[in-house]
Amino acid sequence: MDNMRFKALAVTMSREAGKVDFPDGMPSEYFGSQTFSKAAMRSFLSEEAFQTVMAAVHTGARIDRRIADQIAASMKAWAVSKGATHYTHWFLPLTGSTAEKHDAFVIPTDAGKAIENFQGSELVQQEPDASSFPSGGIRNTFEARGYTAWDPTSPAFIMDRTLCIPTIFVSYTGEALDFKTPLLKALNALDKAAVSVCRYFGRDVNKVNATLGWEQEYFLVDTALFMARPDLALTGRTLFGHSSARDQQLEDHYFGVIPERVMAFMQDFEIEAHKLGIPVRTRHNEVAPNQFECAPVFEEANLAVDHNQLLMHLLDRVAKRHHFTLLLHEKPYQGVNGSGKHNNWSMMTNTGENLLSPGKTYRNNLRFLAFLVNVIKAVNNYPDLLRAYIASAGNDHRLGANEAPPGIISVFIGAQLSKTLEALEKNPNMKRMPANTSEMRHDIPKIPEILQDNTDRNRTSPFAFTGNKFEFRAVGSSQNCAKAMIALNLIVADQLIQFKKDVDALLEKKMKKEDAIIRVLHKYIQESTRIRFEGNNYGDEWIKEALQRGLNNFNSTPEALEFLLSEPAISLFNRNRVLNEKEIHARYEIEMENYIKKIQIESRVIGDLASNHIIPIAIKYQNMLVENVKGLKEVLDVKTFGKLSYNQLNIITEISEHVSNINHFVAEMTEARKVANAIPETREKAYTYLEQVKPFFEKIRYHVDRLEMLVDDELWPLPKYRELLFVK
Ligand code: ADP
Numbered sequence: 001m002d003n004m005r006f007k008a009l010a011v012t013m014s015r016e017a018g019k020v021d022f023p024d025g026m027p028s029e030y031f032g033s034q035t036f037s038k039a040a041m042r043s044f045l046s047e048e049a050f051q052t053v054m055a056a057v058h059t060g061a062r063i064d065r066r067i068a069d070q071i072a073a074s075m076k077a078w079a080v081s082k083g084a085t086h087y088t089h090w091f092l093p094l095t096g097s098t099a100e101k102h103d104a105f106v107i108p109t110d111a112g113k114a115i116e117n118f119q120g121s122e123l124v125q126q127e128p129d130a131s132s133f134p135s136g137g138i139r140n141t142f143e144a145r146g147y148t149a150w151d152p153t154s155p156a157f158i159m160d161r162t163l164c165i166p167t168i169f170v171s172y173t174g175e176a177l178d179f180k181t182p183l184l185k186a187l188n189a190l191d192k193a194a195v196s197v198c199r200y201f202g203r204d205v206n207k208v209n210a211t212l213g214w215e216q217e218y219f220l221v222d223t224a225l226f227m228a229r230p231d232l233a234l235t236g237r238t239l240f241g242h243s244s245a246r247d248q249q250l251e252d253h254y255f256g257v258i259p260e261r262v263m264a265f266m267q268d269f270e271i272e273a274h275k276l277g278i279p280v281r282t283r284h285n286e287v288a289p290n291q292f293e294c295a296p297v298f299e300e301a302n303l304a305v306d307h308n309q310l311l312m313h314l315l316d317r318v319a320k321r322h323h324f325t326l327l328l329h330e331k332p333y334q335g336v337n338g339s340g341k342h343n344n345w346s347m348m349t350n351t352g353e354n355l356l357s358p359g360k361t362y363r364n365n366l367r368f369l370a371f372l373v374n375v376i377k378a379v380n381n382y383p384d385l386l387r388a389y390i391a392s393a394g395n396d397h398r399l400g401a402n403e404a405p406p407g408i409i410s411v412f413i414g415a416q417l418s419k420t421l422e423a424l425e426k427n428p429n430m431k432r433m434p435a436n437t438s439e440m441r442h443d444i445p446k447i448p449e450i451l452q453d454n455t456d457r458n459r460t461s462p463f464a465f466t467g468n469k470f471e472f473r474a475v476g477s478s479q480n481c482a483k484a485m486i487a488l489n490l491i492v493a494d495q496l497i498q499f500k501k502d503v504d505a506l507l508e509k510k511m512k513k514e515d516a517i518i519r520v521l522h523k524y525i526q527e528s529t530r531i532r533f534e535g536n537n538y539g540d541e542w543i544k545e546a547l548q549r550g551l552n553n554f555n556s557t558p559e560a561l562e563f564l565l566s567e568p569a570i571s572l573f574n575r576n577r578v579l580n581e582k583e584i585h586a587r588y589e590i591e592m593e594n595y596i597k598k599i600q601i602e603s604r605v606i607g608d609l610a611s612n613h614i615i616p617i618a619i620k621y622q623n624m625l626v627e628n629v630k631g632l633k634e635v636l637d638v639k640t641f642g643k644l645s646y647n648q649l650n651i652i653t654e655i656s657e658h659v660s661n662i663n664h665f666v667a668e669m670t671e672a673r674k675v676a677n678a679i680p681e682t683r684e685k686a687y688t689y690l691e692q693v694k695p696f697f698e699k700i701r702y703h704v705d706r707l708e709m710l711v712d713d714e715l716w717p718l719p720k721y722r723e724l725l726f727v728k
């Protein structure tokens with residue numbers, strides 16, 4: 001019999017670094033060349049059309065039909081000049097991936113020839129037959145009409161000779177069926193709320209954009225080895241595998257030299273990313289072997305979300321070109337660091353100021369404090385929403401495992417700012433200081449302009465202030481950051497609206513503006529002490545303390561998702577018009593169904609692999625030992641035989657025990673799955689999978705991993721951890 005594993009290893013060992021086609025010129029010359037960027041629009045659009053698009057981007061103004069036709073014609077001309085033959089509406093359905101349906105520009109003419117054509121109506125709106133996208137019951141299949149509508153704030157781009165037009169995706173009855181629709185609504189809510197708060201500090205701000213700079217972690221594995229691991233191929237993670245004698249304990253991979261094959265892959269995808277206008281900037285090794293990270297310069301949040309989706313897609317396909325397979329799963333290997341996607345987030349005014357950056361003047365510092373405290377208060381109001389919006393079967397393995405923040409949401413701000421907030425908290429009636437400029441000064445500690453102090457960073461916090469932005473670290477590597485961004489921007493918008501109300505109420509009582517602001521901030525700081533945590537988030541003490549503080553620690557997706565159906569969540573989404581009750585229920589259903597399917601598939605793969613791959617090999621090896629013992633018995637005297645066969649006999653028995661345990665657990669797990677599958681109600685079914693099916697995974701794995709240590713290495717069929725993690 002030929003061993004899959006050795007074949008795969010032989011292929012892997014013979015690989016050389018792939019060739020990279022470097023384009024002519026420097027990145028600055030080809031950056032964005034495949035996007036209908038502002039520069040491309042300038043040269044292809046009439047002045048009127050250009051101004052209309054800009055107004056749509058900056059103020060959300062509508063684009064009328066006549067102008068839409070013009071824009072479509074110009075976009076087509078640009079795309080055709082780049083060799084594009086097809087177009088597609090590109091959107092983010094609730095599956096978590098991206099979707100597209102391609103149509104050709106070409107249409108036949110009467111003269112038996114053909115022309116490239118693209119109408120305004122085709123640009124603005126499409127009706128993909130979307131009946132097989134998840135809708136959580138919103139859209140009955142007999143009225144399978146969902147439609148996509150152009151999002152002019154995210155530039156169209158060309159991939160595979162296809163013009164891709166970023167769009168939202170909604171049902172015929174108007175419910176959102178994607179991530180972009182509620183994201184745009186949340187960003188809009190934040191914009192309005194933040195602008196009205198900025199007005200306390202000056203008249204010049206009329207637009208606030210949320211900014212997002214994500215950091216994407218991922219693993220690479222050679223494709224031949226990947227193919228020899230059905231668990232990786234079918235579930236994205238290894239369901240078995242004894243840990244390697246060496247994994248990350250030497251800590252020599254982090255920031256180490258990037259291997260040559262990987263470097264070729266990185267150069268290749270960076271070229272593609274730059275052509276698509278994705279400003280990727282940093283690349284480095286991560287903590288675990290064969291784990292890497294890439295991060296761009298931050299951008300407006302909606303664009304950054306699209307760029308992250310696009311980048312995940314690029315990573316995947318460019319990896320294949322280099323005979324690697326990309327693993328975006330949050331925990332591909334047990335006992336080794338998982339992958340996350342830090343979401344660095346802030347707010348930027350149209351005047352180019354970062355609202356979370358302490359300013360030079362007293363007025364700017366007070367504004368900074370106001371936004372900082374409101375973000376903390378927002379997280380304090382809805383920690384469970386943030387937790388629910390990062391929940392997934394994959395992330396369950398990471399949150400609470402020892403390298404990632406736990407399922408408890410808390411905020412870290414560092415010693416300097418903690419001191420400032422404590423001073424403000426202790427002193428509700430801040431006295432006015434004599435003015436030394438035209439501005440009034442309050443007795444609050446001075447905030448230095450530069451806060452970025454790497455020594456003061458708490459890497460264990462799920463939500464940390466890092467100098468001029470917050471870093472939301474609990475997001476999973478495979479997740480669409482739209483979700484984290486919907487939750488975060490929504491809760492901050494909602495809180496800023498409340499802040500405005502609270503301050504205005506004091507102003508009506510004739511309190512001075514700055515006094516009123518400080519009074520309200522004082523109250524908020526007091527109200528949100530429980531959410532601030534500066535200690536070690538990975539420690540067991542924190543779990544106990546958090547419980548005392550009334551913070552939840554959800555360890556599984558079904559528990560974390562419960563909050564979404566609660567009154568506070570529904571009312572939050574409703575009053576800010578981000579999602580209505582029907583949409584919330586639909587999304588909950590989809591998430592739960594997703595969870596069920598993931599666990600169901602893993603359970604099936606475990607059963608199949610254990611019964612059909614592992615046990616036959618274990619028995620084969622056992623038979624070899626039995627033969628050996630029989631032979632020894634023939635040639636040796638009784639006493640020597642007793643001494644020399646002892647070890648083999650032990651292994652023979654041990655193998656039998658493991659095999660029988662595996663058989664037994666697989667049978668029980670299959671029964672449990674049958675029970676779960678018969679449950680019609682999603683919530684109950686999800687909990688049954690969580691509580692009755694999933695616990696078998698570890699039990700079965702334990703025995704399989706023991707067998708891996710017993711069975712002859714020559715026979716073992718699955719590539720081992722040391723090979724998956726260390727073979728370049
Ligand atoms: P690290 O957290 O790895 O030490 P940095 O602090 O330099 O790295 O930045 C991490 C990420 O934060 C970068 O991807 C960057 O784009 C992003 N970032 C920086 N400033 C902002 C901002 N104002 N808004 C959003 N993201 C930002």
Ligand code: MG
Nearest residue numbers: 215342344471
């Ligand atoms: Mg970071």
